[in-house]
Amino acid sequence: MxxxxxxxxxxxxxxxxxxxxxxxxxxxxxxxxxxxxxxxxxxxxxxxxxxRKPPDLVTIVAIDDETSRVAGHYPLPRAMLAKIIDAIGALQPKAIALDVLLVDAADEAGDAALEQSLKRTNVVLAAAGIFPESHQQVVVDSKEPLVRVPSALQFLEPQSRFAAVASYGIVNVQTDKTGTPRFVPMLFRNGERIVPSLSLRVFSRATGEQATVISDHVKVGSHSILTDNGYLVPLSFYGPRGTIRTVSASAALNGRLPEEAIRDHIVVVGATVTGGGDVFPTPFDPVLPGVEVISTSITHLLAGDGxxxxxxxxxxxxxxxxxxxxxxxxxxxxxxxxxxxxxxxxxxxxxxxxxxxxxxxxxxxxxxxxxxxxxxxxxxxxxxxxxxxxxxxxxxxxxxERLQHIQAPGLAEHLARDPGLLATPVHQEAAIVFIDINGFTSLSEAIGPAAVRELLNGFFNLVDEEVTACGGAINSFMGDGAMILFGLPQPKPDDPAKAADCCVRLAARMRRWLGTLPDDVASRIGFKIGAHFGTIVASRLGGGDRQQITATGDTVNVASRLMEVAASNHVEIALSDDLLLAAGTDSMPFKQGRLEGPIETSLRGRTGSLTVWLWRS
Structure with missing residues (x-):
């Protein structure tokens, strides 16, 4: 791997x-x-x-617009609150949560009536905490669990006459960046004092069990309340307002409370009156009443479905x-x-x-x-x-790009498309052209390496341009010469004609190039071209790390030897009869000069004779 x-x-x-x-x-x-x-x-x-449908455990008795109309104003008089609590208590709920702050004193008769109602029923009152900022801070780096609960600057508690006859809990909820109530803290702290939330206090009163604080959760009897840092319980809303069963408090005033909604239920009394201000945005409702938020929390504690x-x-x-x-x-x-x-x-x-x-x-x-x-x-x-x-x-x-400059132009593109090109040698027809500079060796000794390099660059450039224009492939530059192929990677019918055209174009270009050189250089060098058509062996030569595509066989050797025939006969091009016949005896390129022959000649290192044609401009 x-x-x-x-x-x-x-x-x-x-x-x-x-x-x-x-x-x-x-x-x-x-x-x-x-x-x-x-x-x-x-x-x-x-x-x-x-x-989703909430469990049938909690009923909201809402101080709504109808209740406010019956009362004549809002907030409700304490005496009317007492009547509502008495009406609910008569139907024997498990507990009543009064989500109304009773911080200030009202008229004595009303407060006295409410105090008596609280004595007769199982009511939990609401208190509130004042925090230094809207987001209640939770300390989480202390090893002491109770230090991690939200810390309030002050508690707004019910009047002492009410607190003496009924328990109370903190009603605050914790909102997130969007203002949505996300958590209900189970505990609140003010200095060394710890006060439970309204939800936890109601749950404890409904079950008749005491709450016990453990390092990472709160336990009420056999019920474990799993909490987040700071003893926070997440909220999961059931739906928009009214999803938790809601009954108007006016029904309590006129004796029409539905018994099945009250008996053995927890009843939360709170305001939903228009303009009451106690509303929160939630995923299902942009103005969910706070009493329904508290009711959701209590339902979670009872049902364990939060x-x-x-x-x-x-x-x-x-x-x-x-x-x-x-x-x-x-x-x-x-x-x-x-x-x-x-x-x-x-x-x-x-x-x-x-x-x-x-x-x-x-x-x-x-x-x-x-x-x-x-x-x-x-x-x-x-x-x-x-x-x-x-x-x-x-x-x-x-x-x-460098490979294109070194490898035969066009072959690199074929290799990119077909990495297995010529991995196995193939026999095929091709036209081979050789070109060489006469007298280059003796000249190079006289003019020095820098001039030799400049001279060869000019030669290589013109060969590359003419071969590319004719559709051939330069197989290699060999010192002061080049080997050119027509027929790779696939042979074409017009390969011989293209090779013939390339020979004549190279001859014309070489004459012009030599004419641009200094007289002392041009007078010492010339050029010769040999061309042949026949069967070659096309293959890759070399090891795994370095390979070259080339052509071998008698056709290649003959084309190379024909340059000697051209030099010995003082002509520019010597080409085989096979190439001329394949290109066409009326081949247009050779009409630009004088084609002589055929002649029979022997080639160095090869037995027999070969029919050759000579061309000069």
Missing amino acids: RRPPPQTLIALLLTAIWGLGLGIVHLRGDIPFIDGAEATLTNLRNTLGGS LVRDQGVRFIDLYFAVGLPLLVVGLLSWRRNTIGLAMVLGVILVWAAINVAAFKHGIWLSAALPIAATAPPALISGATQLWLGRRQAKRFAEQS
């Missing part, structure tokens, strides 16, 4: 550190710059889950914060193509499905934390890989 490159290992290490750092901070509490995203994503998951977000869930969040970005970055590094992106998308969809499914089953896994842990490393890693990929592509392009 191939070892990952160093940059991939570094990217994975930095990704793990980033995710682990976020996860550790998340264990201690919410992260401010992630809170807003988590709030939005939580509302989205609530909406995706849709409304969201679970405790330290165990936060540890799962940590694992996702480390594992998801590692997996995404690893896949992006492993597969830098469409398959890799598809796999990354698949991983993200699986994670999203797990997250939504867990939320639907009451487990609040963070959605924003894994996204925050994954997005920056993935983007940085992707951008880095894109930059490295472009550098590599640029390097490959430069190498390819």
Whole structure:
């Protein structure tokens, strides 16, 4: 298995550190710059889950517009509150929660009537905490559990005459960045004093059990209430206002309370009157009454159907914060193509499905934390890989361009399309042209290496231009000469004609080029061209690390020897009868000069004779 490159290992290490750092901070509490995203994503998951029917455990007796009309004004007189509580108490509910602050004194008769009603019924009153800022702070770095509960500057408690006959609890809820009530604290602190929430106090009174605070949760009798940092219980709303059964308080005043909605239920009395001000935005309702928020919390405690977000869930969040970005970055590094992106998308969809499914089953896994842990490393890693990929592509392009300059033009393109080109030798027809500079060796000794290089560059350039124009391939430059092929990678019917045209064009170009050279140079050199058509063996030569496409066989040797025939006969081109016949005896290129022959000649190193034609301009 191939070892990952160093940059991939570094990217994975930095990704793990980033995710682990976020996860550790998340264990201690919410992260401010992630809170807003988590709030939005939580509302989205609530909406995706849709409304659901709440358990039939809690009934709201609402001080609504009708009740206010009957009373003549709002807030209601204390005597009228007493009548409502008496009417509810007569139907024997498990407990009554009065979500109305009784901080100030009213008329004596009304307060006395309410005090007597509180004595006769199982009522829990509402108190409120005043906090230094809207978001209640939770200390999470202390090993003492009770130090971690929300700390209030002051408690607004019921008047002492009411507090003496009824218990009370703090009614505050904790909102997120969107203003949505997200948690109900079970406990509140003011200095050394700890006060339970209204929801916890009602639950305790309804079950007849005492609440016990443990290091990471609250226990009421045999019921364990799993809590988040600071003994917070998450809220999961059932739907818009009215989803929890709501009865107008005016029904209590006129004796029409439905007994089935009150008996053995917990009854929460609170205001829903227009302009009352106690409303909150939720995923299902932009103005959900506060009394329904409290009722939702109490229902969660009774039914155990709320969201679970405790330290165990936060540890799962940590694992996702480390594992998801590692997996995404690893896949992006492993597969830098469409398959890799598809796999990354698949991983993200699986994670999203797990997250939504867990939320639907009451487990609040963070959605924003894994996204925050994954997005920056993935983007940085992707951008880095894109930059490295472009550098590599640029390097490959430069190498390819250099290869085009060295390898036969056109063959590199065929090799890119067919990496197995000529891996097995093939016999095929081809036209071979050789060109060489006469007298170059003696000239090079006289003019020096710099002038030799400049001279050869001019020669190579003109050969390359003419061969490319004729559709041939330069197989190789050999010192002061070149070998040219017509018929690779596939032979064509017009290869001989193209080779003949190339011979004449090269001769004309060489004459013009020689005319541009200094007289002392041009007078010492000339050129010769040999061309032949026949069967060649086309193949790759060389080892695994260095290979060259070339042609071998008698046809190649004959074309090379024909240059000697041209030189000995003081002509520019010597070509075989085979090439002339294949190109056509009326081949237009050769009409530009004088074609002589045929002659029979012997070639060095080859037995027998060969029919040859000579051409001069």
